Amino acid sequence: MIKVAISGVAGRMGREVLKTVLAAPDTELCAAIDIYNEGLDAGSLLGGENLGITITSNLAEALATSGAQVMVDFTNPRSVADNVITALNAGVRPVVGTTGMSEDDFARVSELAQKMHLGCIIAPNFAIGALLMIKFAAEAAKYFPNVEIIEKHHDQKLDAPSGTAIKTTEKILEQRGDFQQGLEMEEEKITGARGGKMPGGLRIHSVRLPGYVAHQEVIFGGVGQTLTIKHDSISRESFMPGVLTAIRAVLRLEGVVYGLENLLFE
Amino acid sequence: MIKVAISGVAGRMGREVLKTVLAAPDTELCAAIDIYNEGLDAGSLLGGENLGITITSNLAEALATSGAQVMVDFTNPRSVADNVITALNAGVRPVVGTTGMSEDDFARVSELAQKMHLGCIIAPNFAIGALLMIKFAAEAAKYFPNVEIIEKHHDQKLDAPSGTAIKTTEKILEQRGDFQQGLEMEEEKITGARGGKMPGGLRIHSVRLPGYVAHQEVIFGGVGQTLTIKHDSISRESFMPGVLTAIRAVLRLEGVVYGLENLLFE
Amino acid sequence: MIKVAISGVAGRMGREVLKTVLAAPDTELCAAIDIYNEGLDAGSLLGGENLGITITSNLAEALATSGAQVMVDFTNPRSVADNVITALNAGVRPVVGTTGMSEDDFARVSELAQKMHLGCIIAPNFAIGALLMIKFAAEAAKYFPNVEIIEKHHDQKLDAPSGTAIKTTEKILEQRGDFQQGLEMEEEKITGARGGKMPGGLRIHSVRLPGYVAHQEVIFGGVGQTLTIKHDSISRESFMPGVLTAIRAVLRLEGVVYGLENLLFE
Amino acid sequence: MIKVAISGVAGRMGREVLKTVLAAPDTELCAAIDIYNEGLDAGSLLGGENLGITITSNLAEALATSGAQVMVDFTNPRSVADNVITALNAGVRPVVGTTGMSEDDFARVSELAQKMHLGCIIAPNFAIGALLMIKFAAEAAKYFPNVEIIEKHHDQKLDAPSGTAIKTTEKILEQRGDFQQGLEMEEEKITGARGGKMPGGLRIHSVRLPGYVAHQEVIFGGVGQTLTIKHDSISRESFMPGVLTAIRAVLRLEGVVYGLENLLFE
Structure with a gap:
């Protein structure tokens, strides 16, 4: 089972990712991060039963204590770069759907991923x-x-x-x-x-x-x-097979891959 | 059998009308008018056998001698009004697909059709x-x-x-x-x-x-x-059922109908 | 404001109708009926704030005490006929999307609507x-x-x-x-x-x-x-303009209209 | 200029190929073969002016005397194999759109093309x-x-x-x-x-x-x-870019290529 932390879990894409990670046979939720709904059980986001994972706003701590292998990030342009760097420093591989990283951010992330020998997938379109x-x-x-x-x-x-x-x-x-x-x-x-x-x-x-x-x-x-x-x-569900493909693939990668197409077709 | 004269018979629409008039069970060709291919048998326009109808450029004479009941006109904006007036004066009902008649022309034609107690159909679109x-x-x-x-x-x-x-x-x-x-x-x-x-x-x-x-x-x-x-x-064939409908309908009309939709749907 | 009771409010169509009735400028919710979620505030069905209307399983009582003018029913084939008869007897006009009424039921409903001088709309398709x-x-x-x-x-x-x-x-x-x-x-x-x-x-x-x-x-x-x-x-939302049209129209009718098309197009 | 003989030139596909060969900047008609319209000038098939090439039913002679480099064949299942073998024996490269060759025919043709060091393209679909x-x-x-x-x-x-x-x-x-x-x-x-x-x-x-x-x-x-x-x-015209591609490519090939896709995409 791949242990997945979801950053931005309370957003519309985050909730879809949550459903997907819970449903797939080879992934499990290990941490749920969001600045909204902090303190609630992640299961409440789907209107269902408790999952035993509490939503937190502290990404670094959540990654450090949960044994996360992959972090999926659907947050916003202002926080995405920090989140990705936090993840890489914690030895966690980022799968990023948030757009808006600057070229500088991108360069920093690439360098760090190489240094840490970790995969990282950044994709503006997961369909x-x-x-x-x-x-x-x-x-x-x-x-x-x-x-x-x-x-x-x-x-x-x-x-x-x-x-x-x-x-x-x-x-x-x-x-x-x-x-x-x-x-x-x-x-x-x-x-x-x-x-x-x-x-x-x-x-x-x-x-x-x-x-x-x-x-x-x-x-x-x-x-x-x-x-x-x-x-x-x-529907947003159409992005989920792509997200799942990225979660599985990022474990085998080293360095940044930009664009899911470069993963799928080459 | 409805006797049909085709004005502009050598044009692309004219040739389609020719095929249609020959194929329909209740119409027959009685005159073929065009300024091109004058003197040839109308059958040559379809690459087939002779029809016994010679292409002529003299519309008035063709209508007078052929016993035409309906004239179908696909010519050009400069000659259409004259053709329609010639037909009405000869007691022949016009079915007109040529566009470009002026409002003045239209008024003259309407008045003449009423006076002659003849139907006349003018339609920019026969599909x-x-x-x-x-x-x-x-x-x-x-x-x-x-x-x-x-x-x-x-x-x-x-x-x-x-x-x-x-x-x-x-x-x-x-x-x-x-x-x-x-x-x-x-x-x-x-x-x-x-x-x-x-x-x-x-x-x-x-x-x-x-x-x-x-x-x-x-x-x-x-x-x-x-x-x-x-x-x-x-293909141009798509206009032919509309042309045939107009040929049949114009016999029962008195005055001008503009737009095939006013014939079909009301 | 048209006072609307929703029968089957906790179902997937019922929830859509709830959203619609709350959003339209000329309708208001007066009763929420379902055998599921009894005792909860109707607002909980939309994951939002309380509406002050408690879900009840007792249709007759809900209609009698709420001043309902129209009952919208999206329930199931077994209960629909009873619901419609209950509504008509309470002087409430039914708008019915539930399929599966028998011909006998239909005859009984027609007769009752006529006798009560009430409109009733039954429609298998509201799109x-x-x-x-x-x-x-x-x-x-x-x-x-x-x-x-x-x-x-x-x-x-x-x-x-x-x-x-x-x-x-x-x-x-x-x-x-x-x-x-x-x-x-x-x-x-x-x-x-x-x-x-x-x-x-x-x-x-x-x-x-x-x-x-x-x-x-x-x-x-x-x-x-x-x-x-x-x-x-x-999406199910596509049915809502039709439901709203029926809610408004049923007030002006007497007797049963079957099929929204007979209301819209004639 | 590539010298092209058209076998089956009087058929519907043959006439399209004729137009195409005449219009392309790098191809020219050198022979026109058909069992119909023998003795007529090939230009008559398009209703246009004479081309100075007479339609003949004798393929072997036409290929021998015309300097043909490529033969395009749109005939019928009964004659196609003989035509292709005649062409190869005359040192002419076949481009074949006719379907219906048997596996035996196909083997014979393949062997002969190899032996003659000549290209041959057989394609059931040129679109x-x-x-x-x-x-x-x-x-x-x-x-x-x-x-x-x-x-x-x-x-x-x-x-x-x-x-x-x-x-x-x-x-x-x-x-x-x-x-x-x-x-x-x-x-x-x-x-x-x-x-x-x-x-x-x-x-x-x-x-x-x-x-x-x-x-x-x-x-x-x-x-x-x-x-x-x-x-x-x-329209049949949609096949012509594929035919033209094959005419150009067959000059550079040795042996049979079956299916235009194997020429285009690999």
Whole structure:
């Protein structure tokens, strides 16, 4: 059994990780860390029975006394770097879903992980389906240089396009080279109708409607045919197989791996 | 058998109409008019055997001598009004797919059709599926005011958004009233990502790729659900059932009907 | 404010109705009935603060003492008929989402509602999007007789095809008459590949996969074109606008209305 | 310029190849072979001007006198093996889209190609998009073992499921191992609703409607997410980039390559 400490356990992602660690046959919860709900039993977060693990805000102590092998961190940009360094210093391997570490933080963490001979996985996206979509899209672009992306999210999302759409575009552009798509004489009768224009003329279209969660399709057009790669995510649970894969893999690693795709596909 | 004259028979739509008129059990070709291919047998347009009908550029004469009951016109904006007036004066009922008649032309044609007690159908879109999509979209908007439209066309289309998308938007706006959709604080990190903004905040997204012909989906979002109405057209043949419906219906009409939807759905 | 009693408040649908009644500007909770969680404050069901309404298993008493105008019932087939009769006798209008009433029950309820001059709404499906899909499908079938249905559900669903797919088929068949679709010579190399065969040759295809909730598309094929009507439901919340519509409408009715579509569309 | 002879030039695929060879900057037509339209100029097949190449039924002579480097063959199962052997004996490299060669034929052809030090490409499917779909599907199956396939074709297709769907299934099964999908207790209320059952419980659903040409989607389901890989082909033109790739590649090969995927992706 892999002993897992969850940092940020009371948050929405933290609770999902808690369920996952409890359900998997080869993982067990050894510590629950959060600045909220301190003193309560971790089981209360799921509205269920007591687990015998009390939520604490003291990460260093929790890691020192619990025998944790892996720390999963879903906290916030301000605390993530400190948490990761605390974990590594305690001989605990971090699996990090929190975004927002600076390059400096990243360098410090990399160095420390190497020095401690410990694995560390930092991943902005744990949805394996989304990572496969990006991988396939990059590969398809070699054969079908004409591409557009439609991403659809719930209507409370503030920014457009999504980070996943931008990442997908970057990977496509790396593969297709200097190709320039689109009709020069084209006329937009309503400004913006043709979407957001990325380098090489690739267009991203961002739909925002209630009833959506997180969806993206990458469409490749060729003469007489189209190839579409589509990912639909409807709940946070979709990230959990990726988190579990990382928990298992981090034990065998040394140093930092950034991006779950580098773990899965290579 | 309904005797049909085809004006603009050598064009791409004209040839489809020719096939349709020859194949339908209750229609027959009586005249073939075009300024191109004059003097050839109409059958040569389909690469097949002679039909015994010679292509002529003289519409008035062709209508006068052929016993035509209906004239189908797919020509161009410059000649359509003259053709329709010539037909009505000859006692022949026009079925018109050519766009671009002015309001003045339209008024003259309406008056003449009334005076001659003849039916006349003018329709910018003969694809029954597209007309149903617009009808259903307008109706759904009463229950789901949050809507976005994605239309996809081949990459040689010059204008965006498509006429069908604009028409759909107009019909939706008529039904949903003053509703304003979209998040005020929303931020476009890439200009145009959120599509073309129509009144009421409705967005149209225009995709242009090889491998597409003419496609549109209208997406209605509600809490926890979406309703999508989608039309895919992959060939000119898709207009032919609508043309045939109009040929049959125009015999029973008096005066001008504009828009096949007014014939089909009311 | 419309005073609403919720019968089956501790169930999964009951809790959603509770949230809805608390959130709507014109409804308020006056009683919470369930055989589970008796004696707790209804607010505990949402993990939130107390509402001052205690869950009780005594429906008759709760209705008599709370001034309820409407009772929403999401219980089970064994108790629904009794609950509805109890409500009508107490002068309370039922809005019923529970399925499984017998024809006898239905007759008794109808008679009682008439006698009491009270409205009563019984609806197997409160998702307005699904009802619109069925309505549009029936209408499209007049113009496009060739239809197939694909429905997709989570992989724990026991029966195939779904009730919605069967209901959609019935409505389509009513409209398209004796039409027989499909190729007689067709050969299934793998039994079942062509789906479930309904009267008139209409096929239903049932997909079952994790990651789906409840989805259906009805596809109409014509020469060179297809028209698709698609409904995607990803949470129980999608039923709530329909429940709220029924709560408001039942006050103005007399007698039983079966099917929310008869309230919405006519 | 690569000198190309087209065998079966008067067929539907042959005419597309003719257009392609004439349009590409690095290929030229040197011979046109067919048992139909013998004696006519090849240009007449496209309804255009003369090309100075007369259609002949004598393949051996045409190859001997035309300086052909590559022969493209889209004929029929009865003549394809003889054509390929004739070509190889004449020192001409075959690119073969005709299906139906026996294993014996295949062995003979392989041996002869090796002996002559000539390349030969035999491919049942030249649509690069379809080949990418199959490749991606096989790869995704490693991460998402729950899969169903929906394929959609025009309503005149005789067999179900399609060859592409069966091929896709085979490739998926190779990757996902012994996994068994589907709910054991599941009940089909309409026989066939759950589709055609393949090994491992994978289901194929075959939709047949007018308005479709050749479409397939492979859907992978995971908790909270789905990944869909979709290919839509609407014309024979979609095969031409693959044919052109083969024409160019066959010059550099020695021996037979079966399946364009082995040329493209490895």
